[in-house]
Amino acid sequence: MAAPELQVSPQAQMAETREPSREWRTFWRNPLAWAGVFGLVFIVLFSFVGPLVYHANDLAIHLNDALQPPSAQFPLGTDELGRNNLSRMMIGGQLSLEVGFAAALVSMVIGVVYGMISGYIGGFTDVLLMRIVDVLYSIPSLFFLLFIDSVFRPSAILLIFIIAVFSWFGVARLVRGQVLSLKSRDYVEAARALGAGNGRIMWRHLLPNVTGVVLVSTTLQVANAILTVAGLSFLGLGLPPPTPNWGQMLSDSMNYMFQNAWWLIYPPGFAILLVELCTNFIGVSLNQAYDPRLRK
Amino acid sequence: MFKYVLYRLIQAIPAMIGVTIIGFFLVHIVPGGPAQAMLGAKATPQKIAEIDRIYGLNKPIIVQYGIWMVQLLHGNLGTSYFYNESVWKLIRINMPRTLAIVGIGILLAHIGSVLLGSIQAYYKNSIFDYVATTITYFFYAMPFFWLGIIMIMFFSIDLSWFPSGGLSNPLNPNPGFGSWVAHTTLPVLTLVIGTIAQWAQYMRTSMDETLVQDYVRTARSKGVGEVRVVMVHALRNSILPLITLLGFALPSLFSGALFIEVVFNYPGMGLLFWNAALQRDYPTILGIVVLTGLLTIFGNLLADLLYGVIDPRIKYT
Numbered sequence: 001m002a003a004p005e006l007q008v009s010p011q012a013q014m015a016e017t018r019e020p021s022r023e024w025r026t027f028w029r030n031p032l033a034w035a036g037v038f039g040l041v042f043i044v045l046f047s048f049v050g051p052l053v054y055h056a057n058d059l060a061i062h063l064n065d066a067l068q069p070p071s072a073q074f075p076l077g078t079d080e081l082g083r084n085n086l087s088r089m090m091i092g093g094q095l096s097l098e099v100g101f102a103a104a105l106v107s108m109v110i111g112v113v114y115g116m117i118s119g120y121i122g123g124f125t126d127v128l129l130m131r132i133v134d135v136l137y138s139i140p141s142l143f144f145l146l147f148i149d150s151v152f153r154p155s156a157i158l159l160i161f162i163i164a165v166f167s168w169f170g171v172a173r174l175v176r177g178q179v180l181s182l183k184s185r186d187y188v189e190a191a192r193a194l195g196a197g198n199g200r201i202m203w204r205h206l207l208p209n210v211t212g213v214v215l216v217s218t219t220l221q222v223a224n225a226i227l228t229v230a231g232l233s234f235l236g237l238g239l240p241p242p243t244p245n246w247g248q249m250l251s252d253s254m255n256y257m258f259q260n261a262w263w264l265i266y267p268p269g270f271a272i273l274l275v276e277l278c279t280n281f282i283g284v285s286l287n288q289a290y291d292p293r294l295r296k
Numbered sequence: 297m298f299k300y301v302l303y304r305l306i307q308a309i310p311a312m313i314g315v316t317i318i319g320f321f322l323v324h325i326v327p328g329g330p331a332q333a334m335l336g337a338k339a340t341p342q343k344i345a346e347i348d349r350i351y352g353l354n355k356p357i358i359v360q361y362g363i364w365m366v367q368l369l370h371g372n373l374g375t376s377y378f379y380n381e382s383v384w385k386l387i388r389i390n391m392p393r394t395l396a397i398v399g400i401g402i403l404l405a406h407i408g409s410v411l412l413g414s415i416q417a418y419y420k421n422s423i424f425d426y427v428a429t430t431i432t433y434f435f436y437a438m439p440f441f442w443l444g445i446i447m448i449m450f451f452s453i454d455l456s457w458f459p460s461g462g463l464s465n466p467l468n469p470n471p472g473f474g475s476w477v478a479h480t481t482l483p484v485l486t487l488v489i490g491t492i493a494q495w496a497q498y499m500r501t502s503m504d505e506t507l508v509q510d511y512v513r514t515a516r517s518k519g520v521g522e523v524r525v526v527m528v529h530a531l532r533n534s535i536l537p538l539i540t541l542l543g544f545a546l547p548s549l550f551s552g553a554l555f556i557e558v559v560f561n562y563p564g565m566g567l568l569f570w571n572a573a574l575q576r577d578y579p580t581i582l583g584i585v586v587l588t589g590l591l592t593i594f595g596n597l598l599a600d601l602l603y604g605v606i607d608p609r610i611k612y613t
Contacts, residue, residue, distance in 0.1 A: 135314030138592040142551035143585055144322060147573040227439055234441050235558060235570065254445055254559070257453065265449065269442040276437035 023212070027289040036281030043275055047093030054087060070263050077263035079252065089267050092244040097275070099160055099239075100226030106164035107225070108218040111171025112210070116202055118172070119179030130176065133169045141166040145228065149237040156239055163228050167221060174213045182209055212290030219283035223276045230272050246271050304600065308593045315589035316368065319582055320361050351377065368586070374579030378572065383583040386568060391587075394564035397480055397556070398549050401487035406538065408492040413499025414526055414534075420504060428496070435493035440552050444486045444559035451482055458482050483560045487552060495541060502534040509533075532606055539602050546595035550588055 027033050061083060068078045077085050118129040148154075148162055182188065183206065191205050229239075230247030239245055246268040253264035348354045352363065367374060373383035412432075416425045435443070451457050458481050506512065507530055515529045516522075554566030561567070565584060572580035 131310065132314070135311050135318065138311060138315055138589045138596075139318060140550055140585060140588045140592070142554060143569055143573075143581075143588065146554075146570065147323065147581055150573045151576070223437075230439060231441065231555060234439075234555070250439075250442060250445070257445065257449060260449075260453070262449075265445060269439070269445070272439055272442065273434070273437045276439075277433065280433070280437060 023289045027285055030285040030288060032281045033285035033289075036278040036285065039274055039278035040282070043093065043271065043278070044097065047090050047097055050090040050093075051087065054090070057084070057087065069261075077261075079249075079264055085263060085267065088244045088249060089246075089271065092246045092249055092268065093271060095156065095239060095243060095245040096226055096229055096247070096272075099156055099163070099229045099245075100222050100275070102160045103163040103167070103225035103229075104218050104221040106160060107168040107221055108171055108214060110164060111168035111217075112175050112207075112214055114168065115172035115175030115177075116179055116206065116210075119176035120183055120198070120202055120206070122180070122183075126176070126180075130173075133172055136169050142228075142231070145232060146235060146237060149232055154239075159229065159232075159239060163225050167224060167228075171214060171217050171221070174217055175210050178210045178213055179206055182206055212286075216283055216287045216290060219279055219286060223279040223283070226272065226275050226279075301597075301601065304597050308597065311593055312590060315593075316365065316586055317361070319585040319589070320364060321357070323578055323581055323585075324357055324360065364582070373583040373586075376572070376577055376580045378575040378577040378580070383579045386580060387565070387583055387587060390563065390565050390568045393562070394550075394553050394557070394566065397483050397487060397562070397564070398553050400480075400484050401491060401553075402542065402545070402549065404484070404488045405491035405495060406542075408488060409495035409499050409538065410531070410535065412492065412496040414503050414531065416496070416500045417503035417507060417534075418526055429500075432493045432496050435489055436497075438490070438493075439555075440486065440490050441555040441559050443490055444483075444556055447482050447486050448559070479562075483556045483562050486556055486559075487549070490552065491545070491549070494545075495538060498537045498541060499534065502537045503530060506530045506534040535606060536603065539599050539606065542595070542599050542602075546592050550591075 070077045079085055079088070114129065114133075118126045145162060145166060149159075154162060183201075188201060188205055191201055196205070229245065230250065233239060233245050233247030234251040236251060239248070249264070249268040250272075253261060253268070256264055345354070352360060355363075364374070371384070373387070375381070376383050376386055379386060412428060416428050419425055452459060459479055503526075507526070509530075512525060512530055515525050520529065550565070553564065554569065556562065557564045557566035558570060565588075568580065569584045571577075572584070
């Protein structure tokens with residue numbers, strides 16, 4: 001079926017060539033956003049490019065040099081097996097960041113689809129789906145994560161999905177709320193009058209309008225997921241050794257607290273803190289950019 | 297008001313049933329039952345089958361749920377496989393310890409965040425405001441367990457002011473109140489610092505919005521003192537977000553308490569759950585999950601009701 005050709009005015013064509021939107025311009029004007037992005041880029045470079053520049057085997061054991069404070073040979077000291085702490089920090093960062101970002105993305109997808117369906121269909125389905133979310137909210141998710149982890153000792157991929165399964169409720173609620181108010185707008189009605197199907201309306205007309213809330217909550221979710229991975233590893237239930245990750249390094253360092261092994265305790269903690277701080281900065285700046293009430 | 301409470305209580309019933317269903321099936325669906333965990337390397341199919349039969353784990357899962365549910369409604373949470381003790385008794389021993397640190401923590405954190413947030417909003421954009429915001433951000437981003445470790449490093453190892461963990465000194469046969477205070481100070485302090493860092497910013501924003509309202513100006517022009525304007529007139533309206541947070545915060549405070557209990561080796565619900573999860577102790581796991589779910593639902597209800605007490609504009613119908 002040939003769609004009727006529409007005359008497109010030059011102004012409309014101008015608008016089509018996408019300039020950075022107003023939201024992004026607001027975002028980049030915020031110093032907090034710059035701080036967050038710079039910090040995150042730094043951490044990513046440290047973890048992923050760092051090992052290419054600083055050649056040291058993170059698994060090599062030097063028992064003669066166990067628990068050494070920082071020196072020229074080992075810039076961040078060594079752990080109880082004499083492994084190079086700096087290269088362990090780099091490699092550990094890779095796993096923590098990968099799992100954190102992937103889990104946040106998966107939970108975003110689940111949350112958006114669930115919230116979209118619930119809000120769009122409405123009625124009894126909506127009530128039922130939202131009651132389920134309410135119930136899931138009341139369940140102490142960390143307890144379940146802990147239990148499932150203790151049973152499976154999951155691989156990184158499995159851990160990503162387990163964390164995602166327990167962290168999509170917030171996004172689902174937000175998206176559902178937005179869709180509920182958007183779906184009765186005139187432009188959606190117009191799209192339907194033009195013959196757009198439900199799928200197209202959701203994908204083309206509703207999804208772009210929930211980007212703001214989704215982006216903000218996903219950014220904050222990255223912080224949460226990284227913290228969850230670190231926390232589970234800290235409880236001895238995260239990812240299996242020998243590949244290090246920050247939470248596990250922190251957990252191991254606790255055994256050397258009384259030897260005052262500060263070079264083992266502070267670096268992984270600061271790394272987690274920095275990622276948390278940066279993702280939160282970005283999240284807050286995005287929120288300010290997308291929420292017209294907060295726009296200056 | 298009474299009708300509203302009744303309505304909310306009735307509404308909580310399906311949520312509770314949902315918690316039991318999801319909890320029960322998630323725990324039982326996971327492969328590798330308690331028999332495996334109990335027997336370890338000695339596990340043979342015969343022994344596993346025998347233990348499964350003793351604990352009724354060979355029955356269909358729906359039947360198991362039914363049996364468990366009937367027992368639950370009679371207030372019986374079952375017997376712990378691992379401790380060979382009734383779960384209810386274990387919870388009765390450990391729950392007060394966790395509630396003590398979480399309860400004191402919430403109380404102090406509320407007072408702290410209200411004070412800090414209000415002062416920050418009052419002296420908005422001053423050096424104090426910036427410094428306080430930076431520090432709260434710093435602690436906000438800090439994982440609970442790392443904060444706990446640093447507390448131990450600083451207060452127990454370097455300064456030796458407080459013990460580094462446990463509930464009492466094992467060499468002291470008759471620990472008194474002083475010993476209890478000494479042992480709970482660091483866990484509570486960790487919880488309070490972490491929680492204030494999360495809440496003070498909400499309080500600041502909320503107080504900031506309230507302080508420019510007309511009625512605050514009216515109060516000032518009537519000659520009401522500044523402290524009274526902020527702490528009485530403005531506080532009632534600006535504290536509302538903190539009360540909502542209280543309801544939402546319960547589950548996260550419980551998980552925070554779990555980390556703190558592990559770091560400080562504090563024998564509460566978190567440590568009990570951690571051990572139960574490692575031992576695949578189904579009745580204990582389920583008991584704790586259901587109880588925490590119940591507390592969360594009631595926490596939300598309580599927050600809603602407190603709303604009405606503080607803000608008379610909200611009418612329950």
